[in-house]
Each structure stands twice: as C-alpha cells, then as structure tokens.
Amino acid sequence: MSAVKKNYVVETIRKAQMKELFMKSRRLDGRALDEFREIKIKTGLIEKANGSALVSLGNTQVMAGVKVSTGAPFPDTPNKGMLVVNAEVLPLASAYAEAGPPDENAIELARVVDRGVRESEMVELEKLCIVEGKLVYTIFVDVNILNVDGNLFDATSFAVVSALRTSKIPEYKAEDDKPKLTGEIIPLPVRKTPVSVTLARIDDILIVDPNAEEEAVMDARLTFTTDDDGNICAGQKGEPGTLTPLQVMQASDIAISKGKEIRKIIMEATG
C-alpha cells in the first residue's frame, strides 16, 4: 500500500534472505508458505454502531463499523437494500500514511472487499426492501485501518464480514412511503460467510498473507474470496507483476482450502 515506504537497498537484501528461506519452505517470521498470521476478532466494541469488529492479523489492525439507516434504492436494484463498503488508511496507521480522501489503493481495497461481500450474496439484501423502488435499508460499512503491516485486503474483509454477521438493526416499516421505527431490533439477515485469501508472488514462490516486509518485495498480489460452498466469488490481481496461468490456478486452490479454515475462525468469533 502507499502507506508502506519502499527502500530499495534494504529490500534487495531482505529479498535475498527470504528466497534462501523459501528453499526450506519457511519465511522470515518463521511461518510456513501457506500459513496465516494469528487472526484475532473482537466484535461489538462500538456500542453506537449497528455492528463492529476489530480484527488483527499479526500487527495489521483494522476496525469495521456498520451503520444502518434508510434511503432510496439504487435505480437498477429497486427491490434490494443498499450496501456500501468504504475504507480509509488513517494517518495514525503508519509513518507513511497521509490524511486525506482515500487514494487509489484505499479505493481498490474497499471495492475488492465490497465485491466479495456483494457477489457472495452474504447479506440478504432482498429482505432489506421496505417499499419497492422507494425505500430500502442502507447499510454503510466503514473500515478504519489502524495499523499497517501488510495484507490489508484480508484483514479488512474479515472485519467487514465479522461486523455484518453481528449487526443488529432497528426495524422500520413504511408509513406513506416514509420510514417509521417499529421499536424492534432485528439481526441483519446474512446467509453466507465469504472469506478473502490474499497471496503474494515473490519470484516464483506463492505465499499467503504477506506482511509489510513481504509486500515491499512482492512481484504480484492475488486475492480470491470464496464462499461457504467453496465457490470463488471475487478475485483481483494487483501490483505491476505477472502470474503464470498455473500460478493463478494454484492460488485459487489455496484460497479455497485456506478459506475453509478461516471461515471456522470467523464463525466462532461471531457466533
């Protein structure tokens, strides 16, 4: 991410060390090539949000908050609730992050995470319609990146999914097409748990969950989001490097199998 400073001399040396360890299927921080850092998920920390989750992935730390209200639907989906994911790398997250509107990296991050949630049909948006074409629930998921240490894609996705899974929303009914609170609090209707798995290619080795040091030397990045049935529902290649067709297929297999493991962790943490 832009919040990572590139220092070519140090990176060249670190990359040589990494490559040596890859021969023994190890990484600088002692992990195996397909090993994630420890994932910690805490939900419901923000009382004023409809749902929230603090996720740490090693030293990467992100907070997602869900706010629900009502509004007009998108014109092309008049019978569905609205879901918007936004992400911001805060200036406190890294010495190299700057305040200001989201840059292309943060926009890509939010859009890829959004795609995984949307395409997996995690949230039952069709249940979030109040008056077709006029009034629907609007769900905003905002993500604050608190500490940058690589793989913001997966950390953000875990946080968004965990926050949505634990969200409780006020029930509305329509009165003359205007929203009116019924006073009931209902759980946000969700049916799937999409899991994002990001891999980095360093030379010809694929590793999962790259940390900042590994991201600084990676040639290409590939993210796949998979759903509960092992289907692929979103994908994005990033960074100006290439992948062979074989690497793409290998990465998709790893994403499906790793996704299963991580889904258990997310489901456990979110009940």
Place this chain on the structure above:
Amino acid sequence: MEKRKLIDENGIRLDGRKWNELRPIRMEVGTLKNADGSAYIEFGKNKIVAAVYGPKEVHPKHEVLPDRALLRCRYHMAPFSVDERKNPAPSRREIEISKVIREALEPAIIMEDYPRTAIEVYVEVLQSDGGSRVAGITASSLALADAGINMRDLVVGCSSGIIDGQVVLDLNDIEDKEGSGDMPVAFMPNLNLITLLQVDGIYTKEQFKQAFELALEGGRKIYRMQREALISKFFGNTQPASAEEDEE
C-alpha cells in the same frame, strides 16, 4: 424483477453469438495526430480511443524514479458513453480501473529503458458496451507500440463470464449487467503471463478454470487482430485490420 433468458434453447445469445464467440472487433493504430502513439478500437458497441504521451519529463519532480520510467494511466468514460449520463468526474470505479490497467500494462514495458521519465496512457471510452477495460487495455498496448516504446510483448485483454449458469466468452453490456459473473483477464500472449485478473460473480472451481481458459483463448484471437492492426499501419497494408470472428 423478472429475469430474462440470455441464452435461448439453441444455445444462441441475445446478440446472436454462440458461447465461445467474440463480438465484431475493429482496430486502428495512429488515429490521433498529437499523441506519440494512439489506437482506436471498436469492440462490439464499445468505441474506445487510447493515447500515449511520453517518455516525457516527470511533473511533479519528486515523483521521478531514478532507475525506471513512471507509468501513469487514466481510464475515463465520456458522460455520453452510457445510458444514463455519467458524471464526468472520476468515479471510484474509474480510479480502480485506471490502477489495474496501469498494472496490466507495466509488465510489458521495459521501464528500465526510460529512467527519470513519465509515460502517460489515456483511455477514453466514447461508448461503453461491457468489457471496456479489456478493450481499453488492448488499445493501450497498441498505442504504446505505436509510440515506439520498448516492450516485451503486446498486452491483450479479454473477458469471460457466466450467464444463465453457463460460461461464455466476451460479455456485452446486457450480459454483464444481468449475468451472474464477469472475469476480465489481460495477458502477454507470447510470454503466457497474466497481467490482469479480476473475478466477479459466483464460480465453482470447474467454472473458474473453464472461464479463465476461455478468456485466454479469446485473447489469443484478439492478439492476432492486434498484430494485423500494427502491421497495417507500419507496413502500409491497405487492408484495415478488421476482424469478424474467424470461426472454426
């Protein structure tokens, strides 16, 4: 909303194509006078012009890279290119696409040949019809070649996707909006290296593999037209590189 069928009982799509057929494609190299390199592509109803300026001086100067060129890319849709007028200000979608196009083109350019310079690629979508980013990539790489920039290979873009539960090649606008999956791919056909991959929609493992390979196969057909377009500009071939799908 009632979903209409996108493939009929004979396996024919709404625009008359079979599942593995591309839309009609036409490319022309060197269409803009001022640009150092340019190309125009018609891809179905997509009408896209790409221009390259550079290598040129980097502004602002602090962005300069001492050992290589700086590649900049802007994908932009004209307000009149879509059904509902699009706000001309860059949307989040356009910012993301600009980024992935840049990352799709950069591996093909020998950046080390142009230290301390900027290479700028502009992709303007005059009319959009689904698959504009991949058509834009195909045109951009022609424009880069037209500008005489040293390259390892051309980059060709092609998409596949899922409509009515079936994997098909090259989604048009309606299929993109009403279908259940879209997978733009860009790659360097001679080196067989992937430079862009985006996946959208629900794919089983088998469908993913099938769609990915189908996009590569379609891309190789487009690559032949790309070559023809370049040859016809530089070697005075009077035959414009038009390519109604060569069907097997």
